[in-house]
Amino acid sequence: MSPEPNSAPQITSADVARLAGVSRATVSFVLNATPSARISEATKAKVRAAAEELGYVPHAAAASLRAGRTDLVVLPASVSAMGRLFSDWVDELESALGGRGYTVVLHGDRSADPLTAARAWARLRPAAVVSMGDERMTPEAVRILLQAGTKAVVTVAPAPVTGAYTLIGDQxxxxxxxxxxxxxxxxxxxxxxxxxxxxxxxxxxxxxxxxxxxxxxxxxxxxxxxxxxxxxxxxxxxxxxxxxxxxxxxxxxxxxxxxxxxxxxxxxxxxxxxxxxxxxxxxxxxxxxxxxxxxxxxHLPGAGELADAVDRLVRDGAAAPLPDIWFETVPRQSS
The missing domain is CATH 3.40.50.2300 (Response regulator)
Known part of the structure; x- marks a missing residue:
């Protein structure tokens, strides 16, 4: 027997607006945190309460169309191969970015060509791309991302990469x-x-x-x-x-x-x-x-510090440089 079709009605912003007693535009401004909208805290609270009561989740794709980008932060898949130190640090970075309203996505494309990789990342229209030493993050790749509307391109490299916010770290x-x-x-x-x-x-x-x-x-x-x-x-x-x-x-x-x-x-x-x-x-x-x-x-910068820099780059287009990565040997019994 085939399963019964799901008959639950789709909740829309119109339902939230009706319950909160406001316009759909106000719902959009509140739930998408539109900075230019002047809305009282009391109204914001009513809209959020109505959305929570109805179980409404804003449409990410629609918000992206309005903004010209998403709230995504793309991490190229190379970070997954970098060992426990970086995977733990990336976990902390993901939490820090999440607390600032971003969604971190590990992107699985492993094309060796920088331009092919950049186009794959750019298709998501991310707010930011954070590369932890990926050789594909060339000036040409950065240019493709910026032209596609990415606000922050962050990379780790031995020397500054044109167009990118570069955290200096020489392996x-x-x-x-x-x-x-x-x-x-x-x-x-x-x-x-x-x-x-x-x-x-x-x-x-x-x-x-x-x-x-x-x-x-x-x-x-x-x-x-x-x-x-x-x-x-x-x-x-x-x-x-x-x-x-x-x-x-x-x-x-x-x-x-x-x-x-x-x-x-x-x-x-x-x-x-x-x-x-x-x-x-x-x-x-x-x-x-x-x-x-x-x-x-x-000696890496804190994940919170980097998350702050990403947020400033997305919102303001600039961020103060972070300290260079540096290394020291810790002697123990094996040497």
């Missing part, structure tokens, strides 16, 4: 901090883990470049070590590290480093006596594993 600094620490501890044959998972090369390649820069200056040797995030891959790499005669490994981040450290121990390689291991992100994991993991700590 080479992570490799520099880790490698300087290892060289200072007397390590000269250093492996650098290079995750093979998609979306991580934007972070692993600059970190490798930072490690090579320090090694060239300090007389150390760097060996890139491709690795998949799995027990089997870590076991194979642990064997390879011994065969190559490495005395240290920078493990890309804490998750890869902890996995490799455990694999080394399983094969009888003492950490740090034979091979020192350093991670990055300074997660709780680094303090839970044994030996406790030396890690490179990020």
């Amino acid at each position: 080479t600094g992570v490799g520099i901090a880790a490698t300087e620490h290892l060289v200072e501890r007397g390590r000269t044959r250093i492996g650098v883990v290079m995750p093979v998972e998609r979306g991580l090369s934007a972070f692993s390649e600059p970190r490798l470049a930072g490690a090579k820069r320090v090694a060239a200056e300090r007389g150390a040797e760097i060996t890139p070590l491709p690795m998949r995030y799995s027990d089997e891959a870590a076991a194979a790499l642990a064997t390879l590290c011994r065969e190559l005669g490495l005395d240290a490994v920078f493990g890309y981040n804490d998750e890869y480093a902890a996995l490799l450290s455990a694999a080394l121990a399983d094969r009888g390689t003492a950490v740090p006596e034979e091979i020192a291991v350093v991670g990055a992100d300074d997660l709780l994991l680094a303090r839970v594993v044994r030996p406790r993991l030396t890690s490179v700590r990020y």
Whole structure:
């Protein structure tokens, strides 16, 4: 038997207006928080109470047509591949933006072409696009977004990106901090883990470049070590590290480093006596594993600070710059 059709009547703004005793225009002004509308607080309260009583939800698409954009903040899907540190920070950013009236959407398009990606983001007519180091956020991509009505384009990059509000953060600094620490501890044959998972090369390649820069200056040797995030891959790499005669490994981040450290121990390689291991992100994991993991700590602006900047960019078109991201090594037992 086919289900009965849903006979519940659709609630419209006209129903809210009728219950509140106001015009439909007033309902629209109140529920869409139109800043130019002069409406008393008492009337606003009546409209909101009527909407809540009826269960009315404003039509997002209609509001977008009036405004020329939505209240969406798009985060390109690359943020989902960036590890626990950034995923936790993005969760905080989502909450902070939600408290300011925005809806955060993780966009799944992973086209490698910057213009194709920008057009996909622009189709949503977002108020803002926030990219956490996505290589596709080029000046040309920013131009497409701004021309489509996006008010705030935010990115993390080593240098300012034309047209975007750029939070300066150079991933080479992570490799520099880790490698300087290892060289200072007397390590000269250093492996650098290079995750093979998609979306991580934007972070692993600059970190490798930072490690090579320090090694060239300090007389150390760097060996890139491709690795998949799995027990089997870590076991194979642990064997390879011994065969190559490495005395240290920078493990890309804490998750890869902890996995490799455990694999080394399983094969009888003492950490740090034979091979020192350093991670990055300074997660709780680094303090839970044994030996406790030396890690490179990020100093990021607060999620609330960035949410405020996004809101000011959307509303006013400008925001004061935030402090640069910087890095420091936190020494523990693994090095």
